Amino acid sequence: MAFKTVYDSAFYRIEVDVEANMLRSMWLRPADEAEIKAGGTKLYEALCDTGIERAVSNAERLGALNAASKEWMSTVFFELLSRTRLKKLARVLPxxxxxxxxxxxxLTRAEALGMTSFMVKNFLTQEEALSWLRMQLILPQPGVPPSIFPD
Known part of the structure; x- marks a missing residue:
């Protein structure tokens, strides 16, 4: 994969591989509310600009979230992502x-509010997250059970 950095700051990085239809983002350190909003907005813009359908968001270093950050993420952020072509979001958790x-x-709150129009799954490693993103559900012919195959 040939990822190209499209956003880089002291707290957040976004890289895209348009040919592979993949975006990866990473929190570089604990972030405050303003940084979380800025990073989330940049992620939305990158998805809009590229039309990428699969993304991994690595939050291993994100740290604690205050109540306002959690509220923004579960409502505004996931609603923004639902406006993009995103189909699968893999989250690497701390x-x-x-x-x-x-x-x-x-995520539980965002899903309960109907703010997610894409698949979201949590992982403990970047490798597991990327592996899941590379998998595609192949829809079966009538009478044949679904199978999962790598791209």
Whole structure:
């Protein structure tokens, strides 16, 4: 894969591989509310600009989220992502249980509010996340069970 950096700051990086139809983003350190909003908005813009359908978001270093950040992510952020061509979002969550639960609760709330029009799955490693993104569900012919094949 040939990823090209489209956004890079002290706290967040976004890379795209248009040919592979893949985007990867990574939080580089704990971020405050303004940085989370800026990074999330840049991710939305990159998805709009490229039309990419598969993305991995690595939040291993994101740290704690305050209530306002969680609210923004579960409502505005996921609604923005639903306006793009995104079909699959793999999230790499932190090792710290408290931080992982906070990010899981953001997704649970977004799904309950109907803010996700794409598949989302959580992972503990980047490799697992990328592997899932490369898989495609092949729709069966009538009477044949569905199968999963790599691209």
């Amino acid at each position: 090792d710290t249980l408290f931080h992982r639960i906070a990010l899981e609760s953001v």
